Amino acid sequence: MTALLSVQDLTYTIRKRQGWLGSEERFTLSPVSFEINAGETLAIIGDNGSGKSLLARLLVGAERPSGGHIFLNGQKLDPFNIKQRCLNIRMIFQHSNESLNPGLSVGRILEEPLKLNTQLDARARQEKVVNTLKLVGLLPDHQFFYRHMLSDGQRQRVGLARALVLDPQVIVADEPFAALDPSVRSQTVNLIMALQRELGLGFVFISHNLGIVRHISDRLLVMQKGLVVESGKTETVFNWPKSEYTEKLVMAHQSLINR
Template identity: 75%
Template structure:
């Protein structure tokens, strides 16, 4: 069976302007290659500045790679075909509060992707909005709420609903649990795992939280300063890390667990 997503030698070079009196800094993402199957979760881990979020932006089309190619179901994704990407690869951001427009209702937030990307009638869009709210554990009545009327956990559920509403094949989540308190975080993790089982989604999860990574991921990509230093099955990475960098990350996680 062919993979859902194939990333082949994708690289990226970005010049970061640091201000008038500082020299520009060049960030280089070295060629990245991996595959993702339907119903599988791949976690991308590494310290800040390792290139995790840049890779996420390349996958969803927010940035264009310098070289390489990305294939979905064997078909090469074209960067000038925004609709192709919007329908199939969706993103959940870390700060759901900032990604939700405070001036419009949740129903309007969820309706906008449908209006822009589908031929559904207003009645069909309304039905889809209510169906998606139920899917993430919200009520149809929540479509009339505004952002400030929700808890942090509910805001993240709406962010997930917005990602799901176009029936994508892949969800890319960049630190989706970092801003949540532990109890809400646990509920949201369980929700995402249930949605993945029920919908057969491919899931790419970017995180510093190795506890959650170990709990939900099938495979791991370890990044350092724009390079993939190691990749493999989750259990293998945690139990038999090959690189010193990966070993340091795992030992730091285990030390934190022993303190708690």
């Protein structure tokens, strides 16, 4: 069976000059490879600066890789074809409050991707906006709301709706629950899992919360300083970590939940 999303030897190098002497700082994302099938979730964990968010940006086309390839349903994605990537791989951002334009209504926020990427007329776009709001547990009237009128949980649902409105095949979520309180976080996690079952989406989920990672992911990728130090089925990695770094992460998580 052909994988929904296949990443082969993806690399990226950042060079920055810092300080008055112009010293060069270099960060290299070493070759990353993984596959996701429809309905599966791959979680990516690691400390800050490990390359998790950089990998997310490479997947959605916000950055162009130095090397390697990304395949969707066996077809190689052109790194210069942003529309192709935008239609099929969508992103949910960590801070929904910052990612939503305060000057636009929810309806306008959801309609804009449809205007830019589809041939739908105004009536069809309106119908799609309403149906997508319902899909994420919001009301049709929420299309008339502005950012300041929404709760944190509702804002994150709008972020999810914006990702889903183009009917993508893969969702990349970068710390989507970090700003939510525990009760709202639980509701949002359950919503995402239900939508994944219903729509057959592939999820790439980036998080520091190993409790959620263990709950929702099928496979796990552990990153440190741009390197993939371990990968495998989630339960296998949690129960029998092979690298010292992964073992430290798991032990830290266990110590928190056993307090």
